[in-house]
Each structure stands twice: as structure tokens, then as C-alpha cells.
Amino acid sequence: MTIFSAVDYEDHELLQILDETPQEEIEVRDLNGQRYIACGWKNSKKLILRGTAGNNLGAFAEGPQIVVYGNGQEGVANTMSDGQIVLHGRVGDIAGYGMRGGSLFVKGNAGYRLGIHMKAYQDKNPVIVVGSSAGAFAGEYMAGGTIIVLGLDSNRDLIGPYCGTGMYGGAIYLRGNFPEHNLAANLSQEILSIHELSDIMPYLEAFAQYFEYPLENILETPFTRLKVLVDRPFAHLYTGFVS
Amino acid sequence: MARSIMTPAFKIERDEDRCIQCGVCVRQCANDVHHQDEDGxxxxxxxxxxxxxxxxVLCPTRALSIKEYPIDFRSNQHWTSPTIREIYAQAESGGVLLTGMGNPxxxxxxxxxxxxxxxxxxNPSIDPLREPMELTTYLGNKSQNGSEGEKPQLELDIPIMxxxxxxxxxxINVQKSLAAAARELGTFWNTGEGGLHSDLLGYGKGAIVQIASGRFGVHPDYLENSAAIEIKIGQGAKPGIGGHLPGEKVSQEVSRARMIPAWSDAISPAPHHDIYSIEDLAQLIETLKVATRYRKPIAVKVAAVHNISAIASGVVRAGADILVIDGFRGGTGxxxxxxRDNVGIPxxxxxxxxxxxxxxxxxxxxxxxxxxxxxxxxADVLKSIALGADAVYIATAALLALGCHMCQxxxxxxxxxxxxxxxxxxxxxxxxxIGSRHAINLLTAxxxxxxxxxxxxxxNAxxxxxxxRLMLRGIGLTREELDLLGVKPAGE
Structure with missing residues (x-):
């Protein structure tokens, strides 16, 4: 394991050092918003980041295992193919945009546009677990994968407006109460018993373990699963004719 | 069910003297227009x-011809036949009218x-049969910025991609034809936003790979196995809106390349939701440069819209190495x-x-x-270059070379x-x-x-x-149009 401080480095100096470090485990301290960390990485390196991770952390990456002791800014896990990001703080906007695989665990809140257009394919099944709440447009255009919002230690609304707008695949799990008027029209709601949580239980267990939160506290409040009512909501929008 | 108020658009005329009832037309028509009964x-x-x-085209005796259907609505310069038919189509379906190819x-x-x-x-003219002519074109950022070395460039043997x-x-056979033709011609083809099919992995280094708002089939190998990366913001045929590949076209093969389940719709949102500003675009460009270690030029494609020059300035300042502008005649699937017919500019x-x-x-x-x-x-290529382009992209012309008959x-x-x-x-x-041969022939010509x-x-170069633009003159243009184009009128 290599440990160094990022305090003196600009974005690109830090990226170059990370690139040139051969060790599989790297710890970076005093991170102060440097951007583009692990962008496009195709490896299974383990990164421990202490401080604030800048925009597009892990974007286009496939495989790295990243733990952030601090907050993430915009675009965390943007178009990520695989790998894991565990964030002991909150994330900004557009986390997990177009995410195609891997997982993102956030202890606190997520900003606007969480998990827009996530998609799943075969064994690729992206997952986002947010400990507290998510802002507007969560799961917009969602095509596959799983978003879980737990509402722990939060006095904000669980989800912001326009949740699931244009969604056409995947599932959103909300724990506890949420403002129903913030949901898009095309969604079905199912309240799940503890026995019906098997699909997401591994993620809840992982969340409890990563953030040392008692699993039984998470499970004592019921979950609602949101899915699309009509599989192909846009199928009849258009008409072709011989012009 | 009541008969549709929509009359057919076309009428098929069969010359019975020529027809030999061979049934080629029946087998060739995926629209099920032709039938042969048991009596032949x-x-x-x-x-x-x-x-x-x-x-x-395939009828061996040339017995078939297709004409516009001879129903003439009463003459009307305002309510033309297409206008009336569009209303009938919408009245019967309630749908947004869908169409293909470019603005007609x-x-x-x-x-x-x-x-x-x-x-x-x-100034003597040059005979290209006798003297060498240079068509080689380099695409990329050519500014020299102090300590930074040379920026990555695409080398084109002809200024057409x-x-x-x-x-x-x-x-897939269209992509195979164009990928092979591009390699032979010393130019590049573009994947569009559907990912790269495994049959074409060997043609990746000759491809400009696209990233659009749907992010379909995008992963580190896709970015790496390419000549350049193009961020698609907009398209001339549909500026400002996203894309929608209907589930019917998402076959198993398409699903593999796009990495989405088969027969599901593939929706590309209208904007990239990580790009709401020039600063955001700059960030995505930089992200892709970082992800590919500054080895590939990054292109940004936008549709030609009203304030295009301010947008272009922003895109270039955001770090795009290649700016692609798609005009309002641009084609579409x-x-x-x-x-398509009302948005954008020439x-x-x-x-x-x-x-x-x-x-x-x-x-x-x-x-x-x-x-x-x-x-x-x-001639359109040359006029574009004289107006200021480094190179052009063609798509409709390439499809015509492959046999498209523009039915839209x-x-x-x-x-x-x-x-x-x-x-x-x-x-x-x-x-x-044969497809690649036709495409090669076209661009060689x-x-x-x-x-x-x-x-x-x-x-000679x-x-x-x-x-x-001194090599251009305008004819039949207003003074204002000439000024906007920056060309003199013929005769001046």
C-alpha cells in the first residue's frame, strides 16, 4: 500500500502520480476536490481517498474499488461499467449517470439527477444505495439496475420531484415515507414485507457493513418498490405512414 | 372496420404482357405488397x-413500375397533397409523425x-494526371501551447469521412461495408451511438466512436479501440431532441452491441444530463481525454441552429479538438x-x-x-472546404452508394x-x-x-x-446572404 498526500497537487499532477503508482492499493490523503480520479480505469486497484473527491470520480471506469472518507462532488460513477465506490459522506449531482455495472454506496444525501438512464445487461446490474435522501430527477429515464434510498438520519424529503420520469426499466426502492406527488405517473408502487426484500438484501447488508449501521434498524421500516407500469411507455407515441 | 380515409401513396403497375409470374417481387417485398395466389x-x-x-429493380422482365398514386386533391397551393395526408395520418393514429432520411x-x-x-x-491550371495533388488532411487541435507537445491528429487521405x-x-452489413471502405480509402467511419459490434472490433482503430446521451455500449475498451471519440450533442435532422430506437429493431445482435436487453426500447435523452453548460462539456471532454491518456482527438458534434457561431466558440473553448456541425438537411433513421422539416439552419x-x-x-x-x-x-465537398471546413462527413450519399432508394x-x-x-x-x-466496393468507387470518383x-x-493542395472564399462566387443570392456567406457575387 502506497500512502501520499494530495495537498500540493493539481488535478493532472495527481492523476499522473496515480497512473505511475504500480501498487494495487493506494491511499490518498488531504484530497481537496481534484477531479477525474480513476477515469477510464480498467483494473481492480483499491483506492482509499481521504478528503473531498472532485467531479467525475470513477467515470467510464471498469473495476476499481474506491472508498472515500469524505464527500464526492458531481458525476461520481458517471457511465461506470464496473467497480465499486463507497462514499462515507454525500455526493453531488448526476451520480451514476448512465451507469452500466458495479455499485455506488453513499452514506449521506445524493444531489439532483441520481442514476439517470442506468441500464442493465446480462450480468451487469448497476446498484446505487443512498443512505439519506436523493434530490430531484432520481432514476429519470432509468432503463435497468437498482436504486435504493434509505432515508436514514434525514429530515429532508426522501426523494425530490420528478422521481422516475421517463423510466422504462429497473427498480427504485424507497424506505419509509416519501412525497407521492414527487413520483412520475408511469410507476407502480408495491409495499414490501421483510421477506420480499431478498433482491436487495445483499446490498442492504453491504451498506450496514460499510457504514457500521445496524441492519435491523434499516429493516424495521417497510420499503416501497417502484417499477414501470407499462414496459414500453413510448411505443405508441409515434406514427409512421407512407409520406 | 371502416376503410381508411388515407389513399395509397403509390400505385404499382404490372405489365401483364411482360410478367412471367416468377414471384421475385413477392419474395423481395418485406412490406407484403405483392401476393401470388394458388393459380399463379x-x-x-x-x-x-x-x-x-x-x-x-429486381423484376427480371422489367414488368413493374411504381408511380405516385393518381389521386389528385383539388388544386390548392396551401393545402398540398402531403399536408392533407399528414392530417389524415394523425387523425387516424394520434401519433407524432415519424419519418426517415433528410429534410426533403x-x-x-x-x-x-x-x-x-x-x-x-x-495563373496556370494544374493537370492532376500529370502533377501530384495533395488531399491529405489532418484533424485535431493544431495550436502550439508552450510546453505541451503535439496534440493527437487524425490523418485522412481524402477530406471525406x-x-x-x-x-x-x-x-451490420452497412457498418461492415463502410468500415472496410474507410480503411481502403484512408479515412474513418463512425459507429454512431450503438456501441461496436464484435464483428467490427478489428475496424475499431479506423472508427470514430460516438458517445451520446444514452451512453449505449460505452466502456473502457470501446473508448480505447478507436481513432477518436465523438460526443454527440445534436443531429441536424432532429436538433434538440433525443433518440428512440424502437424495441422492434433491438435484435439479439443489437442488444449485445448496445448492452441493453433485447427487444427493449433504446431511449437517448434529449440532453446529456451531465452537460448543462459549456463548463460541463469541458469537463466531459477532459474526462474522456484523461480516460484515453490524451492519445485521441475528442470531437463534439452539434446541429446547426440559430446561434451556432456562439455555440461553436464555446465548444472549441471547452477543449474539443474537432467540431462537427450537422446542417438541417442531415439524414436520420x-x-x-x-x-426534421422545420428546425435548424442550412x-x-x-x-x-x-x-x-x-x-x-x-x-x-x-x-x-x-x-x-x-x-x-x-462539388458540395469542395464548396464546403472553400467556405472553411477541414473535412466533411457523408452518410446519405454513402447509403445511396450501397443501394438505398430514398423511400424515407x-x-x-x-x-x-x-x-x-x-x-x-x-x-x-x-x-x-460489394457494398464496400461501391463506397470506395464513389469516393475514388x-x-x-x-x-x-x-x-x-x-x-495543388x-x-x-x-x-x-475568393474561390467562390454567389449566384442568385441577396446582398445579405452573400455577406453572411462571406462571398462575392458572380461578376464582381
Whole structure:
């Protein structure tokens, strides 16, 4: 394991050092918003980041295992193919945009546009677990994968407006109460018993373990699963004719 | 059910004296227009005909011809026949009108109002058969910025590339034809936003790979196995809206390349939701440069819209190495008709304005300028370069070379020419070896023509023509149009 401080480095100096470090485990301290960390990485390196991770952390990456002791800014896990990001703080906007695989665990809140257009394919099944709440447009255009919002230690609304707008695949799990008027029209709601949580239980267990939160506290409040009512909501929008 | 108020668009005429009842037309028509009964009689269902001409072309005795259906609404300059038919279609379906290919309407075509120059006496013309002519073009950021080394460039043997057409909107054999042709011609093809099919992995280094708002099939290997990366913001046929590949076209093969479940819709949101500003675009460009270690030029494609020159300035300042502008004539596999026909501006105007603006701001060398959207022939290419383009993209012209008959029904997935389809039985009608040969022939012919026209002007390197608007004169243009294009009127 290599440990160094990022305090003196600009974005690109830090990226170059990370690139040139051969060790599989790297710890970076005093991170102060440097951007583009692990962008496009195709490896299974383990990164421990202490401080604030800048925009597009892990974007286009496939495989790295990243733990952030601090907050993430915009675009965390943007178009990520695989790998894991565990964030002991909150994330900004557009986390997990177009995410195609891997997982993102956030202890606190997520900003606007969480998990827009996530998609799943075969064994690729992206997952986002947010400990507290998510802002507007969560799961917009969602095509596959799983978003879980737990509402722990939060006095904000669980989800912001326009949740699931244009969604056409995947599932959103909300724990506890949420403002129903913030949901898009095309969604079905199912309240799940503890026995019906098997699909997401591994993620809840992982969340409890990563953030040392008692699993039984998470499970004592019921979950609602949101899915699309009509599989192909846009199928009849258009008409072709011989012009 | 009541009969539709919509009459057929086309009428099929069969010359019974010539027809030998062989049934080729029946087997060739994916729209089920032709039928043969058990007695051998041939029947047609005009309503299903899209005038793709497949049956007429393949009929061994030339017994078939397809005409516009002879129903004449009462003459009316305002309520024309297409206008009336569009209303019937919407009245019966309630749907947004969908269409394919580029804007067919009769807007002024500025290419047809521009004339090229030639040398007489004072400056000898050059014979390309005798003297070498240089068409090699480099695309990328050419500014030298202190300590930074040379920026990555695309090297083109001809200033023409194949524009983005995704696997899914077109068949795999179209991509195979164009990928092979691009390699042979020393130019590049573009994946569109449908990912890269595994059969084409060997052609990745000759491909410009696209990233659009759907992020389909995007992963580190896709970015790495490429010549350049193009961020698609917009498309000339449908500026401002997203894309929608209907589930019917998402076959198993398409699903593998796009990495989405088969038969599901593939929706591309209208904007990239990680790009709401020039600063956001700069960030995505930088992210892709970081992800590919600064080894690849990053292109940004935008549609030609009203304030294109300010947008172009922003895109170049955001770090794009190549700026692609798609004019309002640009083709599409599927677009809402109202948008295709009414949104955007002509590429000639956008190009002239953008080139001037980037020069005025002293940033023209930071990015190459590629234009597309309705380039029909080598003269359009040359006029584009003289107006300021470094290179052009073609797509519709390339599809015509592959056999497209411009029926504009690409969105149905039932293309009888094996082009705009993902059906295996239709796809195999396009032989990629013949397809690539036709595409190579087309661009070989164009490059000969370009050399001849350049030689006529006394210019032996395409470099010397770029932005050289003195080589153009306008005809039939207003003073304002001439000013916007930056060209003098013929005679001046």
C-alpha cells in the first residue's frame, strides 16, 4: 500500500502520480476536490481517498474499488461499467449517470439527477444505495439496475420531484415515507414485507457493513418498490405512414 | 372496420404482357405488397408500398413500375397533397409523425447558388494526371501551447469521412461495408451511438466512436479501440431532441452491441444530463481525454441552429479538438417529421459563420471543422472546404452508394435493401464486399473530381483551398446572404 498526500497537487499532477503508482492499493490523503480520479480505469486497484473527491470520480471506469472518507462532488460513477465506490459522506449531482455495472454506496444525501438512464445487461446490474435522501430527477429515464434510498438520519424529503420520469426499466426502492406527488405517473408502487426484500438484501447488508449501521434498524421500516407500469411507455407515441 | 380515409401513396403497375409470374417481387417485398395466389395470379396491395423500388429493380422482365398514386386533391397551393395526408395520418393514429432520411423540402439550397473559380492565362491550371495533388488532411487541435507537445491528429487521405450511423439504425452489413471502405480509402467511419459490434472490433482503430446521451455500449475498451471519440450533442435532422430506437429493431445482435436487453426500447435523452453548460462539456471532454491518456482527438458534434457561431466558440473553448456541425438537411433513421422539416439552419450558412467567428476570435487553429448534412457530391465537398471546413462527413450519399432508394421509411426496420434493418434475412441482401466496393468507387470518383476542380483553380493542395472564399462566387443570392456567406457575387 502506497500512502501520499494530495495537498500540493493539481488535478493532472495527481492523476499522473496515480497512473505511475504500480501498487494495487493506494491511499490518498488531504484530497481537496481534484477531479477525474480513476477515469477510464480498467483494473481492480483499491483506492482509499481521504478528503473531498472532485467531479467525475470513477467515470467510464471498469473495476476499481474506491472508498472515500469524505464527500464526492458531481458525476461520481458517471457511465461506470464496473467497480465499486463507497462514499462515507454525500455526493453531488448526476451520480451514476448512465451507469452500466458495479455499485455506488453513499452514506449521506445524493444531489439532483441520481442514476439517470442506468441500464442493465446480462450480468451487469448497476446498484446505487443512498443512505439519506436523493434530490430531484432520481432514476429519470432509468432503463435497468437498482436504486435504493434509505432515508436514514434525514429530515429532508426522501426523494425530490420528478422521481422516475421517463423510466422504462429497473427498480427504485424507497424506505419509509416519501412525497407521492414527487413520483412520475408511469410507476407502480408495491409495499414490501421483510421477506420480499431478498433482491436487495445483499446490498442492504453491504451498506450496514460499510457504514457500521445496524441492519435491523434499516429493516424495521417497510420499503416501497417502484417499477414501470407499462414496459414500453413510448411505443405508441409515434406514427409512421407512407409520406 | 371502416376503410381508411388515407389513399395509397403509390400505385404499382404490372405489365401483364411482360410478367412471367416468377414471384421475385413477392419474395423481395418485406412490406407484403405483392401476393401470388394458388393459380399463379399476381396481386398487389398498393397501400403497403413505400416506393423503395426493390421489386421494380429486381423484376427480371422489367414488368413493374411504381408511380405516385393518381389521386389528385383539388388544386390548392396551401393545402398540398402531403399536408392533407399528414392530417389524415394523425387523425387516424394520434401519433407524432415519424419519418426517415433528410429534410426533403424546397428550402433554398445555398450549395446550388455557389460557383467555383478556375484559372485562365494568369495563373496556370494544374493537370492532376500529370502533377501530384495533395488531399491529405489532418484533424485535431493544431495550436502550439508552450510546453505541451503535439496534440493527437487524425490523418485522412481524402477530406471525406463516413458519418455516424449506429448499428441498430442501420444493418451490420452497412457498418461492415463502410468500415472496410474507410480503411481502403484512408479515412474513418463512425459507429454512431450503438456501441461496436464484435464483428467490427478489428475496424475499431479506423472508427470514430460516438458517445451520446444514452451512453449505449460505452466502456473502457470501446473508448480505447478507436481513432477518436465523438460526443454527440445534436443531429441536424432532429436538433434538440433525443433518440428512440424502437424495441422492434433491438435484435439479439443489437442488444449485445448496445448492452441493453433485447427487444427493449433504446431511449437517448434529449440532453446529456451531465452537460448543462459549456463548463460541463469541458469537463466531459477532459474526462474522456484523461480516460484515453490524451492519445485521441475528442470531437463534439452539434446541429446547426440559430446561434451556432456562439455555440461553436464555446465548444472549441471547452477543449474539443474537432467540431462537427450537422446542417438541417442531415439524414436520420427516424425523426419526428415536424422537427426534421422545420428546425435548424442550412450547413452552408452555419459553416461560413462559424469559420469566420473562430478566426475572429483567434481560436480557429484549436479545432478542426467538419461539416455534414446533405453533402451530395464532390462539388458540395469542395464548396464546403472553400467556405472553411477541414473535412466533411457523408452518410446519405454513402447509403445511396450501397443501394438505398430514398423511400424515407428507415424507421420501419423493413428496409428491402438490407440497409435500415436489423432483420437477418434482409441484412444479407447487402453484401458487404460489394457494398464496400461501391463506397470506395464513389469516393475514388469524388477525389478525382476534387483534384480536377482544384487543378482548374491552380491549387495543388486542399490545404490552400480551406477557407479560401475568393474561390467562390454567389449566384442568385441577396446582398445579405452573400455577406453572411462571406462571398462575392458572380461578376464582381
Amino acid at each position: 395470379w399476381m396481386w398487389v396491395d398498393d397501400e403497403k408500398c413505400v416506393a423503395c423500388q426493390r421489386c421494380a 423540402r424546397s428550402y433554398k439550397n445555398f450549395f446550388d447558388h455557389l460557383l467555383l473559380n478556375a484559372s485562365q492565362v494568369t 463516413f458519418s455516424a450511423m449506429s448499428f441498430g439504425s442501420v444493418s 427516424a425523426a419526428p417529421m415536424r422537427i 450547413i452552408e450558412m452555419a459553416l461560413a459563420q462559424v469559420d469566420s467567428r473562430l478566426r475572429d476570435e483567434g481560436i480557429r487553429s484549436q479545432a478542426s471543422l467538419v461539416v455534414t448534412g446533405g453533402i451530395r457530391n464532390s 421509411m428507415c424507421f420501419t426496420g423493413k428496409c428491402n435493401w438490407g440497409i435500415a434493418t436489423t432483420r437477418a434475412d434482409l441484412t444479407k441482401r447487402l453484401n458487404p464486399i 469524388w477525389s478525382h473530381e476534387i483534384k480536377e476542380m482544384m487543378g482548374g483553380m491552380g491549387i 486542399v490545404e490552400s483551398l480551406r477557407g479560401n
